[in-house]
Amino acid sequence: MTINKENDIAEITRRWLSELELKGQRRSTINDVARLAGVSKKTVSRVINKSADVRESTRLKVETVVQAINFQPNVQARGLASRHAYLVGVIYDNPNPQYTVNMQQGILEGLKGSGYELVVHPCDRNQPDFVQEAKQFIERQKLRGVILTPSVSEDERMADMLRYIGCDYLRIASVKLDDAKHMMVSNDKFGGIAVANHLCELGHRRIAFVTGKKGFRSSEERQKGFESGLAEYGLALEAKYIAQGQYTFESGIEAGHQLLALRPMPTAIFAANDEMAAGVLQAMRIKQFRAPDNISIVGYDDFQIAKNVWPRLTTVHVPIASMGKLAAEHMLAMGTSNEPGPEITPWLIERESSGPPPK
Amino acid sequence: MTINKENDIAEITRRWLSELELKGQRRSTINDVARLAGVSKKTVSRVINKSADVRESTRLKVETVVQAINFQPNVQARGLASRHAYLVGVIYDNPNPQYTVNMQQGILEGLKGSGYELVVHPCDRNQPDFVQEAKQFIERQKLRGVILTPSVSEDERMADMLRYIGCDYLRIASVKLDDAKHMMVSNDKFGGIAVANHLCELGHRRIAFVTGKKGFRSSEERQKGFESGLAEYGLALEAKYIAQGQYTFESGIEAGHQLLALRPMPTAIFAANDEMAAGVLQAMRIKQFRAPDNISIVGYDDFQIAKNVWPRLTTVHVPIASMGKLAAEHMLAMGTSNEPGPEITPWLIERESSGPPPK
DNA sequence: TATACAATGATAAACATTCTCAGTTTAACG
DNA sequence: CGTTAAACTGAGAATGTTTATCATTGTATA
Numbered sequence: 001m002t003i004n005k006e007n008d009i010a011e012i013t014r015r016w017l018s019e020l021e022l023k024g025q026r027r028s029t030i031n032d033v034a035r036l037a038g039v040s041k042k043t044v045s046r047v048i049n050k051s052a053d054v055r056e057s058t059r060l061k062v063e064t065v066v067q068a069i070n071f072q073p074n075v076q077a078r079g080l081a082s083r084h085a086y087l088v089g090v091i092y093d094n095p096n097p098q099y100t101v102n103m104q105q106g107i108l109e110g111l112k113g114s115g116y117e118l119v120v121h122p123c124d125r126n127q128p129d130f131v132q133e134a135k136q137f138i139e140r141q142k143l144r145g146v147i148l149t150p151s152v153s154e155d156e157r158m159a160d161m162l163r164y165i166g167c168d169y170l171r172i173a174s175v176k177l178d179d180a181k182h183m184m185v186s187n188d189k190f191g192g193i194a195v196a197n198h199l200c201e202l203g204h205r206r207i208a209f210v211t212g213k214k215g216f217r218s219s220e221e222r223q224k225g226f227e228s229g230l231a232e233y234g235l236a237l238e239a240k241y242i243a244q245g246q247y248t249f250e251s252g253i254e255a256g257h258q259l260l261a262l263r264p265m266p267t268a269i270f271a272a273n274d275e276m277a278a279g280v281l282q283a284m285r286i287k288q289f290r291a292p293d294n295i296s297i298v299g300y301d302d303f304q305i306a307k308n309v310w311p312r313l314t315t316v317h318v319p320i321a322s323m324g325k326l327a328a329e330h331m332l333a334m335g336t337s338n339e340p341g342p343e344i345t346p347w348l349i350e351r352e353s354s355g356p357p358p359k
Numbered sequence: 360m361t362i363n364k365e366n367d368i369a370e371i372t373r374r375w376l377s378e379l380e381l382k383g384q385r386r387s388t389i390n391d392v393a394r395l396a397g398v399s400k401k402t403v404s405r406v407i408n409k410s411a412d413v414r415e416s417t418r419l420k421v422e423t424v425v426q427a428i429n430f431q432p433n434v435q436a437r438g439l440a441s442r443h444a445y446l447v448g449v450i451y452d453n454p455n456p457q458y459t460v461n462m463q464q465g466i467l468e469g470l471k472g473s474g475y476e477l478v479v480h481p482c483d484r485n486q487p488d489f490v491q492e493a494k495q496f497i498e499r500q501k502l503r504g505v506i507l508t509p510s511v512s513e514d515e516r517m518a519d520m521l522r523y524i525g526c527d528y529l530r531i532a533s534v535k536l537d538d539a540k541h542m543m544v545s546n547d548k549f550g551g552i553a554v555a556n557h558l559c560e561l562g563h564r565r566i567a568f569v570t571g572k573k574g575f576r577s578s579e580e581r582q583k584g585f586e587s588g589l590a591e592y593g594l595a596l597e598a599k600y601i602a603q604g605q606y607t608f609e610s611g612i613e614a615g616h617q618l619l620a621l622r623p624m625p626t627a628i629f630a631a632n633d634e635m636a637a638g639v640l641q642a643m644r645i646k647q648f649r650a651p652d653n654i655s656i657v658g659y660d661d662f663q664i665a666k667n668v669w670p671r672l673t674t675v676h677v678p679i680a681s682m683g684k685l686a687a688e689h690m691l692a693m694g695t696s697n698e699p700g701p702e703i704t705p706w707l708i709e710r711e712s713s714g715p716p717p718k
Numbered sequence: 719t720a721t722a723c724a725a726t727g728a729t730a731a732a733c734a735t736t737c738t739c740a741g742t743t744t745a746a747c748g
Numbered sequence: 749c750g751t752t753a754a755a756c757t758g759a760g761a762a763t764g765t766t767t768a769t770c771a772t773t774g775t776a777t778a
Contacts, residue, residue, distance in 0.1 A: 029763095029764060029765085030764070030765065030766095031764085039726075039727080040726070040727045040728070041727095041764095041765085041766095042726075042727065042728085042766090042767090043725090043726060043727075045765075045766065045767090046725095046726090049766090053724065053725060053726085054725075054726085055724085055725060055726085055774095058725080058726080072495075072498070072499055073764080073765070074439070074763085074764050074765065075438075075444070075499060075500055075501070075765095076435050076436075076438035076439040076444065076501065076763085076764080076765085077435075077439050077733090077763070077764035077765035077766085078764080078765055078766075079434075079435035079438070079733095079765085080433070080435040080436050080439050080732095080733045080734065080735085080763090080764080080765070080766085081732075081733055081764080081765045081766035081767075082733090082765080082766055082767090083733080083766095085434070085435060086499075086500070087478070087500075097456040097457040097459065097460035097461070097663075098456040098457075100456065100460050101456035101459050101460060102456070104479055104481075105481060108479070108480075108481065115499065117478045117480075117496065117499075117500055118478060118479055119446070119476045119477060119478045119479075120463060120467070120477055120478075120479055121467075121476075122463075122464060122467065136431075137476065139431070140431060140434060140445075140474065140476075141434055141445070141446075141476055142434070142435065249663075249666070249667045275667070278667060279667075282667075282669055285669065286669075304456075304608075305664070305667065307608070308608045308634070308637060308638075308641075308664065310641055310644065310645075388733095388734060388735085389734065389735065390734080398757075398758085399757065399758040399759075400734090400735080400736095400758090401736080401737085401757070401758055401759085401760095402756085402757060402758075404735070404736060404737090405756090405757085407735095408736085411755095412755065412756055412757085413755095413756075413757090414744095414755080414756065414757095417756080417757085432734080432735070433733080433734050433735065434735095435733080435734075435735085436733065436734030436735035436736085436763090437734080437735055437736075438735085438763095439733085439734080439735065439736085439762095439763050439764065439765085440734080440735040440736035440737075440762080440763055441735075441736055441737090441763090442736095442763080
């Protein structure tokens with residue numbers, strides 16, 4: 001039996017519509033497809049689930065009918081029979097909305113065409129039952145898998161729970177904390193190195209660092225990379241030039257005041273994220289200093305705020321949406337493969353906030 | 360048969376655990392509940408779905424068992440039988456991440472305890488098939504309902520589609536565009552009035568306005584309210600004091616430059632959102648003007664950026680998370696009631712960017 | 719021609735609910 | 749006390765897939 005796709009679709013559609021008329025409006029089911037294609041529903045199921053053991057010509061027949069009557073498998077029925085929903089979850093506690101939204105957008109991009117949708121679950125690690133709550137969420141909806149973003153991705157209690165209930169998961173973090181299969185590493189160390197190179201090449205020697213929230217891997221890695229980058233130029237990060245921040249704008253202001261009070265003053269300040277860098281800029285403005293003439297400022301993340309301050313921030317761009325897309329793709333492949341998760345390398349974006357040190 | 364709750368729970372739990380041992384690990388089903396409670400599964404179903412026609416004593420029996428064996432109904436099976444998933448969707452195209460995230464958080468809050476989860480669907484109204492895509496999304500997952508945020512909430516093509524497929528929906532917008540049942544109005548006009556009052560009370564007479572994106576109801580309403588507020592003080596918004604913006608920081612800078620070039624210069628500028636207000640502030644900085652000494656600036660939304668600029672912005676606070684919560688609650692109630700959606704009134708937050716006009 | 723293997727089908731059994739409809743209690747009323 | 753309506757309850761069908769088990773058919777290779 002040869003297939004003339006266009007004619008067949010028209011013909012099958014016609015037959016289907018006349019059947020509909022007889023039986024009253026009703027959505028098409030796998031049985032309809034099977035009947036119209038002249039195969040068993042088992043075979044239709046095989047085609048839909050992309051099983052390998054289907055002859056090319058058979059697949060074509062089935063696909064033609066699927067298209068003709070616009071068959072969409074019922075997700076609930078599939079879920080009931082296969083014991084998992086066509087849903088992927090993202091569990092997050094990152095307080096930055098731009099991170100969250102870009103990540104969601106990327107994940108959705110990666111999910112596109114797969115039939116999976118994204119369900120969101122913010123969590124609060126200060127709540128004693130946040131793991132239990134996530135567990136309920138996953139089990140109730142029978143999620144196919146979850147993607148974890150920092151900093152909850154660094155939480156071993158959450159990871160333990162996921163392993164325990166046997167749910168596929170992918171942890172996005174700055175360091176490899178788990179089986180490579182379950183990790184997507186964003187190389188924050190590299191970003192730190194890039195900043196060190198940039199500032200050293202500009203000629204800076206007295207360089208300060210504003211840390212992020214205590215215990216956050218991202219901040220630690222950025223600092224480690226920064227220090228090792230400085231070391232290549234024979235420099236060390238002196239303790240007095242390290243200010244503790246909280247990843248917030250306000251903490252950036254405070255850190256800025258603290259660093260600006262030092263003598264000799266640093267000629268460059270690297271803050272572990274853009275918000276704090278903007279805060280440092282704010283502190284400078286209050287004290288009548290200007291960037292980059294007096295002090296160069298560098299941030300990290302390349303969020304909107306980096307472009308909404310003046311001077312605009314030199315910063316490290318992290319391709320969050322791309323990461324989300326890769327994460328989703330990896331997640332979907334996880335069922336059938338054991339490949340390690342992808343590694344992401346951020347890059348430096350030079351803007352007006354950094355320049356040569358003052359003479 | 361009397362119920363002694365505590366004893367019964369212990370007893371039933373014991374029996375259930377011993378059964379589990381016999382049959383191997385397995386999740387509990389409605390049949391287990393029915394058997395242990397000595398009723399039919401239909402009755403258990405009635406209890407779970409809070410049907411009215413169940414005797415108090417029966418309900419108690421069933422609830423005791425449900426609690427004892429920690430029964431959680433299978434969402435897929437419910438979905439298959441009832442033709443809708445335990446999912447609510449949010450469809451959005453608001454470019455501001457903070458809006459999106461706060462809204463999601465609020466919706467989730469309102470969904471808490473209901474067993475419903477939230478699935479997200481950004482869309483792009485420039486794509487010709489964005490409605491079709493949303494339709495597929497809803498029908499594939501058989502969503503219980505969707506919440507629409509601006510500006511896609513203002514799109515009649517989307518609303519038509521939702522009515523056509525019979526999906527419950529709630530449109531969040533600045534004006535009543537639909538049946539009250541399907542609307543949640545955020546009173547942007549009121550916000551505009553509040554700003555006018557504030558500036559007029561401070562003594563301003565030459566006041567400028569920066570509009571948002573053309574065709575956006577929010578901007579139009581804010582402007583309308585602003586004008587009517589000015590009118591109460593015998594003022595009108597002159598055409599030359601209206602600058603067209605795009606709701607972006609950059610467009611705020613441009614609008615700022617344009618307004619600062621006017622003579623006589625306005626003594627106050629109201630921008631239709633915070634980002635543009637920050638942009639105006641940026642333009643002022645470049646031209647060596649200071650707020651509020653030379654010109655007062657007022658924004659709208661009270662997003663993070665309002666606090667991350669100096670001077671911090673006087674602005675109109677919109678309680679987005681609360682709106683999300685109310686929206687979710689209204690959505691869930693929509694199945695059984697025809698109540699109109701809630702109306703939200705924003706309020707003014709005074710900060711350092713506004714003050715009396717220069718003498 | 720025999721053999722192995724890939725492709726396919728028939729059939730029934732899950733999967734765990736809701737829903738239809740009829741049957742049984744219960745309470746109220748004369 | 750019987751009657752009747754209303755409240756409550758249950759048996760079994762329906763929902764649309766996947767999965768398991770075998771049996772069968774076609775197809776290429778030795």
